[in-house]
Amino acid sequence: MKTTPALALRGLLAAAGLAVLGYGIHGLLTMERATHPLQAARWLIGGILIHDLVAVPVTAVVGLLLTRLVRAPYRAVVQGALLVSAAVALASLPLWRGYGGSPDNPTVNPLPYGRNLAIVLGAVWAGAAALIAVRVARARRRLGSAPDPS
Template sequence: MRAVFAALGLAAVSYGAYGLLTDRGANPLGQLAFVAVLLAGHDFVVVPLVILAGVAVTRWVPEPARGPVRAALVVSAAVTAVALPFIAGAGRVAGNPSAFPQSYGRGLAVVLTVVWTVAALWTAANLRHRR
């Protein structure tokens, strides 16, 4: 099974490389730089922040709340990462107000409120179950 997945992965990468090298509008060096910046940002920014958050949760959050807080942090980070370009208005066109028709900041606040409310209820259930 591992060999099958390795072959499928190699085929996908080969197809992507072929498309990158043969497309007239492609900028392989620019795309390589983009990927390098993403990888460096992941390894030197995201990973240390996740590790620090894990240490902080382990050190300062009581045991019954650790699971809910960890889950809420993961969901909050993912939702915020998706919402930030919309909140910042990346790609906004002045002549097309329908391109960003929602209040994305308010939407993010609502989603985060729901996430952390669920985490609080989960923690309360954990505490009740222990007693």
Template structure:
């Protein structure tokens, strides 16, 4: 058997084992239906909103010379939102008071603004460097 086949079957077996563990963990919850509804909502959110939004932004960036910087900024911003969003939308008080000691909403906006400023600065510097320099003739 070739190495690629062994790796493929190994990855498939690992995936099936993880699916089994996940199903077992969902089944032992007090409210497995609530967990399944949450997972279904996450799937709909991804497939109906996030994926088309990412594709639309990708179409808007086609042909731009600064698309790499914009893509990087969008990946960083999206990652920041994905990390902080569960803390922001969780209803009620956190079970651990130290879980949210700072105003996460305001701080997220500030960090996203910093990402936008850095991306804009990189784009401006690159455009300025690309611009042909005018010769300062002596006479």
């Protein structure tokens, strides 16, 4: 069997990933006071269940609706904007929901995260709308410059 550089790199990256995974599991199981293994297991299992029972079906339904509602040249833009919107909203969920905040210490969550999320999502969708407008203009130009078949 021939070893290619890509195959060797893939094996090296897999070994490094497994080593990091092993280090994390070792830390989780040996530093019980700091890591709370049962709580970590609950979060891990909950994350898997939410992914499999909520995220995947919702993504499939939205994808099916997009194929029916959005024309092909613009569908990829809408899909990209939805993907970025979901990732940003989920990554910032603890902030805009106010988790971890303390009424006694207003400096813990000092910014209006809900408003800031709305600004970021507005920018994402404004960019998507601009890209769709460019594609519409290009399509119209192509149709206008097509030779007359008569």
